[in-house]
Amino acid sequence: MFPERRLRRLRKRNLQPLFRETRLTAEDLIMPVFFDETIEEAVPIASMPGQWRYPIGDAAAVAGRLEAAGVRAVILFGIPAGKDAGAHSAYAENGVVQQAVAAVKAACPEMVVITDVCACEYTDHGHCGVIGETCSGEIDLLNDPSLALMQKIAVSQAQAGADMVAPSCMLDGQVRAIREALDAAGYAEIPIMSYSTKFSSAFYGPFRDAADSGYSFGDRTTYQMDPANAREAFTESEMDAAEGADILMVKPAGMYLDVLAAVREIGLPVAAYQVSGEYSMLKAAAAQGWLDEKTCALESLTCIKRAGADLIITYYAEDAARWLSEEQ
Numbered sequence: 001m002f003p004e005r006r007l008r009r010l011r012k013r014n015l016q017p018l019f020r021e022t023r024l025t026a027e028d029l030i031m032p033v034f035f036d037e038t039i040e041e042a043v044p045i046a047s048m049p050g051q052w053r054y055p056i057g058d059a060a061a062v063a064g065r066l067e068a069a070g071v072r073a074v075i076l077f078g079i080p081a082g083k084d085a086g087a088h089s090a091y092a093e094n095g096v097v098q099q100a101v102a103a104v105k106a107a108c109p110e111m112v113v114i115t116d117v118c119a120c121e122y123t124d125h126g127h128c129g130v131i132g133e134t135c136s137g138e139i140d141l142l143n144d145p146s147l148a149l150m151q152k153i154a155v156s157q158a159q160a161g162a163d164m165v166a167p168s169c170m171l172d173g174q175v176r177a178i179r180e181a182l183d184a185a186g187y188a189e190i191p192i193m194s195y196s197t198k199f200s201s202a203f204y205g206p207f208r209d210a211a212d213s214g215y216s217f218g219d220r221t222t223y224q225m226d227p228a229n230a231r232e233a234f235t236e237s238e239m240d241a242a243e244g245a246d247i248l249m250v251k252p253a254g255m256y257l258d259v260l261a262a263v264r265e266i267g268l269p270v271a272a273y274q275v276s277g278e279y280s281m282l283k284a285a286a287a288q289g290w291l292d293e294k295t296c297a298l299e300s301l302t303c304i305k306r307a308g309a310d311l312i313i314t315y316y317a318e319d320a321a322r323w324l325s326e327e328q
């Protein structure tokens with residue numbers, strides 16, 4: 001009899017759920033949230049429909065709303081009142097993220113609060129750390145002076161009550177430097193989720209509007225990775241694992257699933273960041289009526305999980321958590 005093998009047998013409607021290999025849950029999701037210390041009322045982010053910049057005063061209400069939707073983890077970004085070349089507001093005791101962390105933890109103690117360790121929202125030039133002249137005479141991000149800055153930022157965030165820190169500046173040695181600083185300050189138990197494999201992606205465009213973190217000269221290609229490089233991507237994550245990262249990350253997510261699947265083999269938990277541009281593309285197509293938003297968003301997240309992500313940072317976290325609970 002032809003065909004001998006009939007895979008459609010197990011696709012009968014009532015059998016399908018038994019053979020689903022990947023199930024997205026609200027626990028997989030981490031919601032990015034922007035806090036702006038220069039505003040009194042929430043401001044919508046034009047390039048990311050549905051996302052807002054919130055004043056610190058809204059932190060408790062936002063955290064409560066996310067918790068009610070089923071979101072268990074957030075990653076916080078700050079828009080400070082003042083920027084300078086040394087990113088002082090990134091590690092100020094009463095800095096915008098430090099205040100936001102404390103407010104979220106006070107309102108929702110069970111919420112996992114993760115902080116992004118980077119300087120690009122806090123420097124006047126918009127680069128991710130300290131700028132200066134390299135040994136070849138170029139003006140560029142200086143690696144080792146920037147490491148010292150990241151140590152201060154991470155420790156200040158842990159002091160504010162962050163559950164986990166997430167270095168995102170793609171400096172060589174960032175995980176070990178931050179691990180040593182946290183340990184020395186008494187935070188040996190705070191995990192590091194490293195943006196270990198972060199590509200220099202044009203899909204971060206809407207985020208740079210949202211966080212006011214665009215750069216004033218050059219680009220980020222001397223520290224973030226070339227999207228064309230998969231072997232180097234693996235090595236970056238492998239090195240961060242060796243430096244003591246607790247969780248690795250691939251960013252962006254949807255176009256880098258091959259990298260995600262490879263990085264998973266290292267053996268540590270892996271996060272994937274569905275970035276601003278991935279979100280805004282879906283939003284724009286849905287607004288035109290060209291794509292079904294809910295189905296496409298859940299499909300994109302399920303595929304990221306299928307490829308190997310244990311955790312997914314996504315601007316869809318709140319909607320997806322709600323959609324998933326409605327389906328049950």
Ligand code: PBG
Binds near residue numbers: 205207208
């Ligand atoms: C900070 C940071 C960026 C993103 C997360 N952390 C911006 C960048 O590297 O340019 C991008 C997130 C997104 O696009 O959703 N360095």
